[in-house]
Amino acid sequence: MNNRKYHWHKVCESENDLKLEENGIGVVEINGKTVCVTRFKGEWYAFPQSCPHAGAPLSLGCIDAKGYVICPHHGYKFNIRNGKMAFDGGCILKTYPTEVRAEGVFIGFKKESFLSWL
């Protein structure tokens, strides 16, 4: 991953601070955005709170055994690794990279660039 493409935001001092069980979904605020975080098979994943289909709060959904977040409103499933739907439904969930460092857990927001439309 090219770390220079992201603004990294520290969300807590350590993994234990998030107090999440495996497959649990927590919520953090970063620069006014509500972001969901989850731990799946020992890795951290992050995605927006708002479902790309119709805006339901994904923190009220759940993570299934294959690593999909299931939306609580209409049951659409989004892969937490790449945001793709379990079937071709035309919506994609944004995902954010995560890093666990000695100084804490970080979530990356892509830097905006005047070349980002390229």
Ligand code: FES
């Ligand atoms: S609002 Fe999430 S699937 Fe419809």
